[in-house]
Amino acid sequence: SEHVFEVSFEAIRGRNYKSDIALDDIKFQDGPCDNSASLDCDFDVDLCEWKSVRGTNRYPWRRRTGSTPSRGTGPSGDSTGSTSGSYVYMETSYSRPRRTAYLVSPEVAPSSRSHCLSFFYHMYGKTMGSLNVIIVDKIKKRYSLLSTITGNQGNVWHYKEVTITSLNKYQVIFQGVRGNGYRSDIAIDDIEFRKGTC
Ligand SMILES: [Ca+2]
Numbered sequence: 001s002e003h004v005f006e007v008s009f010e011a012i013r014g015r016n017y018k019s020d021i022a023l024d025d026i027k028f029q030d031g032p033c034d035n036s037a038s039l040d041c042d043f044d045v046d047l048c049e050w051k052s053v054r055g056t057n058r059y060p061w062r063r064r065t066g067s068t069p070s071r072g073t074g075p076s077g078d079s080t081g082s083t084s085g086s087y088v089y090m091e092t093s094y095s096r097p098r099r100t101a102y103l104v105s106p107e108v109a110p111s112s113r114s115h116c117l118s119f120f121y122h123m124y125g126k127t128m129g130s131l132n133v134i135i136v137d138k139i140k141k142r143y144s145l146l147s148t149i150t151g152n153q154g155n156v157w158h159y160k161e162v163t164i165t166s167l168n169k170y171q172v173i174f175q176g177v178r179g180n181g182y183r184s185d186i187a188i189d190d191i192e193f194r195k196g197t198c
């Protein structure tokens, strides 16, 4: 509402004295409630609430089960070691150096408290590029780089945690950046987002 308003709780007594009603811990803050979006996703069924946005790379982030089509890059299963589970990845064949693709979260409500974003990443390949974790402040339209991982990290899944604090509503963005060759497939799995610092 753009007008001045009041919020009131109306308590109505029941039939007899066994009707006490209690309230506690009322909070009031700007923005939608904190449970508006979930960032958690294991990518086994779909992209959950994440959106794949093609940047300059030939392919956007997409789900995959088993290994990626090229040898010498990409995982051979998802982060649980399962060849039936899925992950999301950026395919880098038929592309050029420094080309990008974006995996974008739903909007997260502002909060004075921190959140912990955790995820697994797989960055195997001789010509591996970079994975950047960015938050975009939806009010100030400002982008902040929170984490960057660059180069060949071996043929294993790694766990990563990033603490996020924002007083404005925001989105989390994973930016994949292709390296100098096709051995640059970047994969992500098991994103979790919870209250508190990491
Ligand atoms: Ca998975």
Ligand SMILES: [Ca+2]
Binding pocket: 068, 069, 070, 091, 092, 093, 182, 185
């Ligand atoms: Ca490939």
